[in-house]
Amino acid sequence: MSLLSRRRLLRTVGTGLSTAAVGGAAAVAAAPAAAAAPREAPADAVGMLYDATKCIGCKACVAECTKVNDLAPDTELSGGLWQMPADLNPQTKNVIKLYADEATGRTSFVKRQCMHCVDPACVSGCPFNALAKGPQGIVGWDGERCIGCRYCEVSCPFEIPKFEWKQFNPRIVKCELCRHVLARDGQPGCTRVCPTGAVVFGRRDLLLADAKARIATSPGVYHQDRVYGEKEAGGTQVLYLSHVPFEKLGLPTLSERAIPAGTRHGGVLVKFVAFPVVLYGVFLRFFRRNWKVHEAEVARVKAEQGLEEQL
Ligand code: SF4
Numbered sequence: 120m121s122l123l124s125r126r127r128l129l130r131t132v133g134t135g136l137s138t139a140a141v142g143g144a145a146a147v148a149a150a151p152a153a154a155a156a157p158r159e160a161p162a163d164a165v166g167m168l169y170d171a172t173k174c175i176g177c178k179a180c181v182a183e184c185t186k187v188n189d190l191a192p193d194t195e196l197s198g199g200l201w202q203m204p205a206d207l208n209p210q211t212k213n214v215i216k217l218y219a220d221e222a223t224g225r226t227s228f229v230k231r232q233c234m235h236c237v238d239p240a241c242v243s244g245c246p247f248n249a250l251a252k253g254p255q256g257i258v259g260w261d262g263e264r265c266i267g268c269r270y271c272e273v274s275c276p277f278e279i280p281k282f283e284w285k286q287f288n289p290r291i292v293k294c295e296l297c298r299h300v301l302a303r304d305g306q307p308g309c310t311r312v313c314p315t316g317a318v319v320f321g322r323r324d325l326l327l328a329d330a331k332a333r334i335a336t337s338p339g340v341y342h343q344d345r346v347y348g349e350k351e352a353g354g355t356q357v358l359y360l361s362h363v364p365f366e367k368l369g370l371p372t373l374s375e376r377a378i379p380a381g382t383r384h385g386g387v388l389v390k391f392v393a394f395p396v397v398l399y400g401v402f403l404r405f406f407r408r409n410w411k412v413h414e415a416e417v418a419r420v421k422a423e424q425g426l427e428e429q430l
């Protein structure tokens with residue numbers, strides 16, 4: 120699905136602004152309650168548990184993710200020979216990276232994709248609810264609502280959503296936990312093909328219990344005996360175990376507070392103030408470009424007229 124059509128854009132902008140107005144008033148009225156109650160994962164929330172100690176870096180998950188999501192393989196680094204994404208990008212929803220510490224000789228692979236946050240900053244940052252938490256807490260993108268403002272991209276503390284800059288009708292690309300195949304396959308593509316069980320799919324509460332059981336039965340193996348994602352940024356539905364510090368794997372050090380919880384009023388401000396500013400910027404750019412075309416055309420006509428007078 121791609122970005123919305125022009126007619127739909129106008130309808131969405133209208134609906135979005137009125138929703139923001141109503142929602143803003145309601146949010147302001149309900150402010151003390153919203154600040155007091157952190158959001159919880161739904162009881163049936165699903166997610167993934169990635170255990171870096173089990174990952175062999177085969178990248179079967181990367182290849183299957185590309186296939187199941189109908190994406191073009193990123194072959195840029197290999198000169199067009201094979202799939203070799205350096206990081207998440209508009210063609211890559213899932214990437215395996217290598218951490219290597221030369222001083223200690225320690226290495227680890229890390230799988231990166233959307234964390235499916237319990238209280239996602241991308242969802243609260245989107246002025247038109249194009250990103251939303253759906254059934255089982257999966258964070259999905261709706262091209263019929265998206266206007267391409269990229270607020271989700273700048274809101275995400277994990278730097279996950281990617282905008283298709285090179286496309287005529289761009290999408291926001293990120294892992295959606297393979298929601299389009301869950302009913303058919305029972306699990307996402309990456310967990311289905313992983314040969315070592317380094318990444319597994321299931322209910323978040325069961326995955327968390329599994330992760331804690333692994334820590335309990337393997338003392339001294341896991342970093343800080345901690346599950347990353349249990350509490351970070353209000354909790355995520357993708358959980359990590361690692362034998363090296365999480366920040367070495369590119370997982371940011373975050374407080375337990377959900378980002379939208381601290382910016383809930385900021386979000387309303389964004390919807391009321393920042394969004395019109397962005398719209399103004401877009402229109403300004405459009406008119407500037409057209410004005411330049413107009414000026415060039417006037418100059419051309421004048422030059423032609425001058426030529427005719429000389430003749
Ligand atoms: S990781 Fe980023 S894109 Fe994914 S749900 Fe959380 S805030 Fe949204």
Ligand code: SF4
Nearest residue numbers: 184213294297307309
């Ligand atoms: S859940 Fe699906 S979209 Fe997400 S990383 Fe795995 S295969 Fe890719």
Ligand code: SF4
Nearest residue numbers: 174175177178180313
């Ligand atoms: S398929 Fe499994 S073992 Fe292979 S790279 Fe992906 S997570 Fe690691």
